Amino acid sequence: MRRKKNSKRKLELTKMKLFLLCLIVFIMFVGIGRSIGEKLTSKATNGEEKLAENEEKLELERKRKTEKEKEIKNNSEKEIKKEKHNEEKEETKKDTEVVEKDVQAKEIKEEEKPIDQEKEPSNDNKKVAYLTFDDGPSVVVTPQILDILDNCNVKATFFVIGSLAEQNSDLIKREYNSGHAIGNHTYSHNYKYIYGSVNNLLSDIDKCENVLKGILGDDFHSAAFRFPGGSFGQKKQPFKDVLKNKGIGYVDWNALNGDAEGHNIPKDRLVQRLVQTTQGKNKVVILMHDAGAKKTTAQALPEIINYFKNQGYEFKTIDQEALNGF
Template identity: 50%
Template sequence: MRKRRVNKKKRMILTLVCLIFMGALMCKAWASVDGKVHINKEQTKMEEEQNKIAEEKSRQEEEQKKIEAEQRKIEEEKKKNIVGVKAEAEKFSYDASKVAEKLSKYNYSNDGKKIVFLTFDDGTSTTVTPEILRILKEENVKATFFLTGQNIERGGDKAKSLIKQEFDDGHAIANHSYSHDYKILYPNRVLNLEAFKQDFNKTDKILKEVLGENFSTRVIRCPGGYMSWKGMGQLDEYLKEKNMFSIDWNALNGDAEGKRKNAEELKNYAIKTAEGKEMVVILMHDTYGKEETAKSLPGIIKYFKNNGYEFRTLV
């Protein structure tokens, strides 16, 4: 009997030991599983972080590619030759060769289509040009500016910034000499071709400094007008060789004619000289002292708009 009790006790102890051992094993197993779950969570978290880093890197690389592509586009645009106007404003331009031909033949018809070229000589001035540009922008009209090198230099940085504004606003830029000095260009009223070329080349150089080395213009206007001087045949040959054109005018507001006129008189003079012409090239000035020209401009523009004219630039 006593022996049975001892055996029973041993079995109980053994069972208890087994249970404790199994419990320990189960705890260890659970701990292992929990550890693996925790490790998996950490791995997933790390993978998510790595994915985010990879996505951000990819986004930054794409942004950099876009920036580089935009820079290449800008550089390519800079390399393109610019003739007279910026590319976006070419839709307002007109072939100067056709205008030169019509003016030379006094033929101002245009197959029923009315066009007008507003042209301003002797700029850029720091007093009148800003007001001219403001009005043109307000009226949504483009013009051609015949620039004089000496006046650009006279106006310094402000004048150069105005040339950039003319260009950026879609107006055409043309050459009207450097000195505007008849004695240098036409001694004894006869063209001195070498002096003429040197004079105009000085203004060309200034324009390139302001608008870029790839800028050029095919359009010039002779100080005093082409028809006023002798020996111009040699200029014709030179311009033909360079694919350039001298453009005079067939209408004017009279701001450089006779006694000074007020804005109303300038407007009326422009209208009178333009009457009956389908193609009008109107001469005005935006140099110093021409404030009345600026005041007359809205009325002149209104007349041409009301009479069905299209405003174009000379290129």
Template identity: 30%
Template sequence: MRRFVLGAAVTALLCGFTAPEATKDRAYYEKRGEIIWEVPGESKKIALTFDDGPYPVTTEPILDLLKEYHAKATFFVVGTRVEQFPETVKREIAEGHEVANHTFNHIYFQQKKNSEVMQSEIVRTEEALEQITGKKPLLFRPPGGFYNEQMIQIAKKYGYTTVLWSWHQDTNDWRSPGVQKIVNKVLKNARNGDIILLHDYVPRSMQTVEALKLILPELQKRGYEMVTVSDLIHNRDSVLNPY
């Protein structure tokens, strides 16, 4: 078997082939601080995140609920909808939530693309948000959670930290699986430092809104503080580097 492997490697070299790049897994990116999936710790803090908005039909009632339960959240927004619904973005900021970059056209980066396309998707949303809020967003989430080395480096180039979500907290609410399934996914798996994936753009579905009516009071009852992703990261950094 060793002879076969060695022979194949020699043949590949003689034919001009190169070995594929070694896979860079979650541990690699977490160690380098280039992607964040969750921020475990002793504090009972948890981050609710909402993708694909703004979309007033669902985003506005979500904001009402967050306000009612004194909860903060992070909204990963799509640039085209930012331009459509600037007032909803302004409300998110005014009420102490975090607004982050989720590309301009919700393009998936599961495969390498022209770097100019990737940069444009990030920069156009950044410019749209800066025009409305006066501030540059600091966090980036690739649509679908698809990423590659090229995307990571482009995000870093523009000053972003890439944020995904806790693997045990993917609610799949975009599929409209039923209110109780969304509720159970969050509450049965809640842990300190979780980053929970939800969506505030699910056309013709109010399941996420209805689920939040059960999730928010229960998390509050359990003693969780619902904070932005940046607050979660800052809390971790403060613990690791107290001085």
């Protein structure tokens, strides 16, 4: 009986040990599982964070790429604009050089021709000098010439280029308010364009006229028109015919100071050339220039004015009445 009880107790102890062992093993597995779960969760979280970080990096890279593309595009556009501006500047420089060379050649060849090939100036004995200045206004030379004219109480005629008048409207107003005459010398002074067709010339004349009206008022009308390079030669005949039909008066010159032959020509040489080309003429229309490069023209002007005064000339501006006398 006692053995039986002992055997039963041992069995219960064994069961208890087995239960405790199972419990320990269970707790261990639960702990390990939790640890693994935490690690997996941590890895997943880290993965998500890394993924989000990578996405942020990619987004940042995309933004940088977009900004870089915009910068490249803007730089390209700026470069294109700069190149275009330089091309236009170079083209304008070439046109100016061509114009000056063409004017120089025409002046040398035509300097002794009359004001208009079809009509001689009036033959009366009254001496009249018409001082005319082409290719302005310019910010340096034009004010100097205006100062000299004011000091000498002499009026002149300025044949202005419309594109330059737009840039120097104050000088146009000063010329007009000082009692000088203002003539039309085309808007562009681009020989290739204006002499490309009759319509081109008329369009350029109208454009210049509109610029002057915009500065001086709608009632303003140019005193006269002067062909860039003069109206000399048979090639200009169709252009002259159209202007005549439209009632646009034009005037050339029968004397000059030679300032179109180059830059910074010594003033004594300019005066000498003028004296030579005015000999034996009672009415003289003198070609000079107030472009920016003609600084010595302003320097020679006081002596030129004194020469005409000493020779008994009266100074006048070109207007419709004067045109009728040519």
